[in-house]
Amino acid sequence: MASYCLVGLVTLLVCAQCIGALTVRDYGSFQVSMLRHGEIYATDRACYAWEDVTPWYHGMTHIRGPNDKQGDIRMRVDCPVKIFLAIDSRYPQNGPPNDQYKRTPDSVVLGGCHARTLFYIYESIVTHGPGHVIINAFSDNMAGIFLRDARLISPAARLHVTSLPAGWELGMMRDGEKYATNRASYAMTDVAPKFYGTLHLRGPNDKTSPMTFNINVPATLYVAIDTRYPNPLDRSFVATGEKLVLAGSHPRTDFAVYEKSLPPGNVVISLSATRMLAVMLKPQIDNTFKAGSPLRGMEAPMNSSISCIGYIKAYFLFEYEPTSWVTRSCYVTATISTVSAVPATFLNLLVIAAIARSSTLRSPSFLLICSMAVSDLLVGLLFQPRFTVLRVAEAMGDFDVYCRAAYLASFGNVVIRDDRCDD
Numbered sequence: 468m469a470s471y472c473l474v475g476l477v478t479l480l481v482c483a484q485c486i487g488a489l490t491v492r493d494y495g496s497f498q499v500s501m502l503r504h505g506e507i508y509a510t511d512r513a514c515y516a517w518e519d520v521t522p523w524y525h526g527m528t529h530i531r532g533p534n535d536k537q538g539d540i541r542m543r544v545d546c547p548v549k550i551f552l553a554i555d556s557r558y559p560q561n562g563p564p565n566d567q568y569k570r571t572p573d574s575v576v577l578g579g580c581h582a583r584t585l586f587y588i589y590e591s592i593v594t595h596g597p598g599h600v601i602i603n604a605f606s607d608n609m610a611g612i613f614l615r616d617a618r619l620i621s622p623a624a625r626l627h628v629t630s631l632p633a634g635w636e637l638g639m640m641r642d643g644e645k646y647a648t649n650r651a652s653y654a655m656t657d658v659a660p661k662f663y664g665t666l667h668l669r670g671p672n673d674k675t676s677p678m679t680f681n682i683n684v685p686a687t688l689y690v691a692i693d694t695r696y697p698n699p700l701d702r703s704f705v706a707t708g709e710k711l712v713l714a715g716s717h718p719r720t721d722f723a724v725y726e727k728s729l730p731p732g733n734v735v736i737s738l739s740a741t742r743m744l745a746v747m748l749k750p751q752i753d754n755t756f757k758a759g760s761p762l763r764g765m766e767a768p769m770n771s772s773i774s775c776i777g778y779i780k781a782y783f784l785f786e787y788e789p790t791s792w793v794t795r796s797c798y799v800t801a802t803i804s805t806v807s808a809v810p811a812t813f814l815n816l817l818v819i820a821a822i823a824r825s826s827t828l829r830s831p832s833f834l835l836i837c838s839m840a841v842s843d844l845l846v847g848l849l850f851q852p853r854f855t856v857l858r859v860a861e862a863m864g865d866f867d868v869y870c871r872a873a874y875l876a877s878f879g880n881v882v883i884r885d886d887r888c889d890d
Contacts, residue, residue, distance in 0.1 A: 516579030654715035811847025
């Protein structure tokens with residue numbers, strides 16, 4: 468136990484400077500706010516606003532500056548961060564350097580009193596901070612700057628939707644969310660917490676069959692159907708008993724919600740008739756993965772149609788970043804565990820042998836010490852090597868090794884059947 472305490476203590480010291488929420492300081496004339504639908508875009512354009520902010524970006528730290536950004540932008544952060552730049556799609560040549568940023572499939576819309584304009588989102592390849600951060604990717608162009616705490620990794624939670632039908636848009640379900648691409652004054656309301664923050668696939672007012680798109684991670688599909696007409700969905704959808712309400716300039720109308728679990732890949736929604744409906748998606752893994760704990764958030768959906776092992780596989784297959792701060796912490800804890808396992812094994816073995824061989828040491832107090840030594844011996848002999856294998860497999864992205872090690876410790880945080888590891 469002492470060796471495990473040492474591992475925990477050193478890990479705590481490594482992470483001590485960034486335990487709390489992300490804090491940004493020393494950002495000069497810029498302003499700091501939270502990215503959300505309706506968020507003011509620029510310090511000198513009060514009526515310009517970000518719109519159609521999808522769930523993964525909602526809540527990020529927004530570094531708000533002038534309309535046209537240029538030169539170096541400096542600030543100080545207290546945690547490792549990923550930088551996201553939203554670049555005007557009308558001028559793709561103004562995108563950031565390819566050796567520093569990568570284009571994501573995501574986008575956000577600049578609206579308000581500005582004509583709705585798509586902005587492509589780029590993500591920094593490496594993490595920045597803690598400490599001084601310099602962003603020097605601008606040459607007098609319109610752009611947005613968003614920061615995300617790099618400790619909150621989201622491999623299988625980062626849902627990407629591609630190959631949408633022409634003219635469809637992505638947004639976030641909330642009260643007041645625009646219902647249809649061709650009905651600007653229709654809005655969703657009475658959105659329950661379960662559906663608030665889901666990814667909204669916004670199409671025309673009347674949806675026709677088939678509706679197709681692709682997703683990259685396991686997700687739950689919610690379809691809210693106009694209750695004035697028969698349900699056009701097939702039997703693979705299950706009624707939840709819940710409702711959303713369509714309002715705005717439309718008379719308040721209940722929409723019954725149906726759900727279905729989806730694996731990654733192509734999605735086809737077939738309808739028996741044209742209907743007014745809303746389509747929502749939610750990744751099946753919690754969006755707040757913490758450093759060194761890839762299984763956090765995976766226990767809850769154990770009873771879903773996607774097996775537990777699928778979640779672990781998703782962690783390694785979808786956007787795993789071997790250079791991230793999380794991965795470096797894995798190497799630190801694995802090294803400490805390996806070094807401390809040797810004395811934990813041999814020193815406790817000596818204590819057990821001494822008490823066993825000496826009759827004068829067989830008093831109740833020494834027997835208590837002996838039982839503690841046996842416990843520590845098992846930790847050093849069994850648990851610490853297993854812990855090291857898990858951390859190294861995580862750092863190297865080796866799904867098979869991680870699965871076997873997790874199975875050997877099936878009485879831990881998550882239970883994995885051996886036959887599932889062979890999938």
